[in-house]
Amino acid sequence: MERIAPIPENVTGGHAVLARILDRSNQQDSLVRSIAEQVGYAIIEGQLQPGDDLNSVDLSHQFNTSRTPVREALLWLEKEGLVEIPPRRRPRVTRLGLKEVRDIYEVRANLYSLVAELIVARASDADIVRLEPFKDQMAAACQAGDLEGYFWANVAFQDIETEICGNDQVRRILDSLMLRMLKLRYSSLSHPGRLEQSLQDHERLLRAYIERDAPLAAALKRGIVRRGLAVIERSGWSGDESPDGVSGEILAEEDLPEDDR
Amino acid sequence: MERIAPIPENVTGGHAVLARILDRSNQQDSLVRSIAEQVGYAIIEGQLQPGDDLNSVDLSHQFNTSRTPVREALLWLEKEGLVEIPPRRRPRVTRLGLKEVRDIYEVRANLYSLVAELIVARASDADIVRLEPFKDQMAAACQAGDLEGYFWANVAFQDIETEICGNDQVRRILDSLMLRMLKLRYSSLSHPGRLEQSLQDHERLLRAYIERDAPLAAALKRGIVRRGLAVIERSGWSGDESPDGVSGEILAEEDLPEDDR
DNA sequence: GAATTTATAAGTGTCGACATTTTATAGACC
DNA sequence: GGTCTATAAAATGTCGACACTTATAAATTC
Numbered sequence: 001m002e003r004i005a006p007i008p009e010n011v012t013g014g015h016a017v018l019a020r021i022l023d024r025s026n027q028q029d030s031l032v033r034s035i036a037e038q039v040g041y042a043i044i045e046g047q048l049q050p051g052d053d054l055n056s057v058d059l060s061h062q063f064n065t066s067r068t069p070v071r072e073a074l075l076w077l078e079k080e081g082l083v084e085i086p087p088r089r090r091p092r093v094t095r096l097g098l099k100e101v102r103d104i105y106e107v108r109a110n111l112y113s114l115v116a117e118l119i120v121a122r123a124s125d126a127d128i129v130r131l132e133p134f135k136d137q138m139a140a141a142c143q144a145g146d147l148e149g150y151f152w153a154n155v156a157f158q159d160i161e162t163e164i165c166g167n168d169q170v171r172r173i174l175d176s177l178m179l180r181m182l183k184l185r186y187s188s189l190s191h192p193g194r195l196e197q198s199l200q201d202h203e204r205l206l207r208a209y210i211e212r213d214a215p216l217a218a219a220l221k222r223g224i225v226r227r228g229l230a231v232i233e234r235s236g237w238s239g240d241e242s243p244d245g246v247s248g249e250i251l252a253e254e255d256l257p258e259d260d261r
Numbered sequence: 262m263e264r265i266a267p268i269p270e271n272v273t274g275g276h277a278v279l280a281r282i283l284d285r286s287n288q289q290d291s292l293v294r295s296i297a298e299q300v301g302y303a304i305i306e307g308q309l310q311p312g313d314d315l316n317s318v319d320l321s322h323q324f325n326t327s328r329t330p331v332r333e334a335l336l337w338l339e340k341e342g343l344v345e346i347p348p349r350r351r352p353r354v355t356r357l358g359l360k361e362v363r364d365i366y367e368v369r370a371n372l373y374s375l376v377a378e379l380i381v382a383r384a385s386d387a388d389i390v391r392l393e394p395f396k397d398q399m400a401a402a403c404q405a406g407d408l409e410g411y412f413w414a415n416v417a418f419q420d421i422e423t424e425i426c427g428n429d430q431v432r433r434i435l436d437s438l439m440l441r442m443l444k445l446r447y448s449s450l451s452h453p454g455r456l457e458q459s460l461q462d463h464e465r466l467l468r469a470y471i472e473r474d475a476p477l478a479a480a481l482k483r484g485i486v487r488r489g490l491a492v493i494e495r496s497g498w499s500g501d502e503s504p505d506g507v508s509g510e511i512l513a514e515e516d517l518p519e520d521d522r
Numbered sequence: 523g524a525a526t527t528t529a530t531a532a533g534t535g536t537c538g539a540c541a542t543t544t545t546a547t548a549g550a551c552c
Numbered sequence: 553g554g555t556c557t558a559t560a561a562a563a564t565g566t567c568g569a570c571a572c573t574t575a576t577a578a579a580t581t582c
Contacts, residue, residue, distance in 0.1 A: 055562085055563060056564075057562080067563095067564090071564090071565090088565080
């Protein structure tokens with residue numbers, strides 16, 4: 001099994017989502033948390049590829065612990081959907097199928113429209129203003145053509161949205177679903193012109209929040225999520241791994257043929 | 262700690278939901294599964310009350326195992342929301358607050374409306390017909406004034422709905438949320454005239470499915486869930502436990518003052 | 523007698539070990 | 553050479569043990 005590299009200093013957005021979910025379900029600084037954090041991060045970053053084995057004895061050596069906390073960490077990651085643990089068999093990094101991605105996006109579209117409605121109905125003006133800096137960050141990244149920067153600013157924007165909507169349950173669910181989709185982030189940005197479109201949507205969305213236009217906000221939010229899925233599907237992502245490790249990362253850098261119907 | 266009674270022979274609806282969720286996440290017949298099943302059932306049935314301690318050494322004695330599988334079972338129940346595990350402290354049966362219930366119902370209302378839309382859009386006529394026997398069961402229970410019978414027929418109805426909608430993710434989420442709400446089943450049926458209203462809604466809903474009327478089905482489904490919450494709130498449920506063990510069961514038998522605004 | 527401190531009991535998180543099952547390796551056979 | 557079988561290696565699920573923490577009971581103080 002591959003050795004898992006430590007989490008780098010400059011904590012990226014991916015790690016932030018992971019850490020937040022861990023905060024709410026596990027304890028502050030435990031062995032289990034630390035292991036789940038590092039293994040989860042390795043999965044999100046693509047260092048561990050879908051289908052890779054995650055045997056507990058190997059991991060316990062890497063983290064200088066016994067197998068017990070490793071098992072619990074893997075169990076946690078399984079509940080978050082990042083790991084599969086067949087009985088009596090080695091845990092594996094979850095392989096994400098297209099159907100699964102479609103289903104998740106369907107749920108996300110629905111729940112984010114709820115979030116939008118809740119924000120309009122219940123969030124304070126002060127809370128809504130908190131979204132602005134991230135919109136600006138997205139605008140800056142868009143202008144600079146910084147795909148990765150745009151993506152993480154967008155994640156942060158959505159994070160604030162789920163926070164200020166006031167419904168902790170929907171937040172928990174969306175966080176978990178987001179975690180599983182982070183691997184696809186490169187696919188979701190591959191299409192040229194995507195950033196401009198997305199940015200425009202978010203600017204309109206923010207205005208809808210401010211103007212307390214619930215139907216518009218809900219519809220926009222739903223559309224944003226749906227378009228995210230459409231881009232992934234158009235990018236040709238299928239969930240199959242090329243065995244030589246050619247991941248979505250490389251695909252993301254290419255310009256795909258325009259197909260703007 | 263109280264001794265946990267074995268699960269009775271005639272498997273009730275509550276156990277069915279629990280078993281289904283276990284089927285999808287755990288292995289077929291493992292120690293962990295058996296423990297999670299029994300403890301979970303005891304919580305749903307009210308045999309274990311919110312706030313009760315669940316220390317692992319005691320449980321391991323009851324099940325004649327070591328603490329390891331008990332810990333894993335409790336960890337699983339924590340992820341399902343039935344148990345809280347503060348670090349270094351004894352696990353407890355989760356105490357459900359009113360805010361939490363409201364949030365959960367908000368999510369359920371939304372996701373069930375999605376389920377309704379998906380059924381109209383994608384379920385086969387044959388699948389929709391599968392709902393009919395449970396509607397009939399509900400009608401019979403309603404006529405007989407059988408609260409409990411009506412409730413479980415309703416659960417079964419919803420179960421088929423989430424199954425035939427074809428989205429496994431939404432099913433998983435709704436199953437988990439349902440599990441946590443099962444304890445409130447008595448509160449949710451307490452209001453007089455509630456059964457007739459609910460039955461009528463479901464009859465209309467089924468017709469909407471058959472006639473492939475997506476907006477109507479979605480609206481009906483949303484209304485059904487919302488009315489469920491309203492009944493709970495009107496029943497005076499607050500989440501506080503009377504320390505002498507007077508649970509919602511007794512409250513359910515009383516007739517509350519009519520308040521049909 | 524109530525509140526605070528002290529001592530005792532109980533419980534948690536982690537560990538290393540073992541039996542059983544799965545996986546990988548080597549040998550036999552065609 | 554390739555397929556099947558027997559053997560060895562490795563990994564899993566479970567166990568009992570131990571250090572450390574938390575909860576409970578007793579003792580002390582005001």
